[in-house]
Amino acid sequence: MANTTKLEIVTPEALVYSEDVDMVTLPCVEGRLGILPHHIRLMTQLVPGEMTIRQSGHVEFMAVGEGLIEVTGSSVSVVTTMAVAADKIDEAAVEEARQRAVARLREKISTEEVASVNASLARSLVQLRVKRRHHR
16 A cells, blocks of 8 residues: 555646645645545535645645645645745735735725735735744
């Protein structure tokens, strides 16, 4: 039996990650979910937050958005609106996007625009939290 599980992370833009990993920890509606190889089958909702990937003694952190998680005995598939490795987050650009979203919410905008701006704000906040937590 293999001591790794295949992790694939897909966003609307691309296949972001596809590697065999020792463990992955994901933010989901039930709380933080740790998945090891041979985990029971599961499907759940991913919520914005921090994903931790452990592979051969190395730990990688990613900021993720909303999405779905499917776990089989041999793989973990994540479909999400956003997945950015902590070391790839441009803190200044994300902070600027957060400030624009906050300013936009102060304006008189439609309900649809409020939802879109709130989603943008949530993506910015998750990225900032992950980047600042793992700033090296």
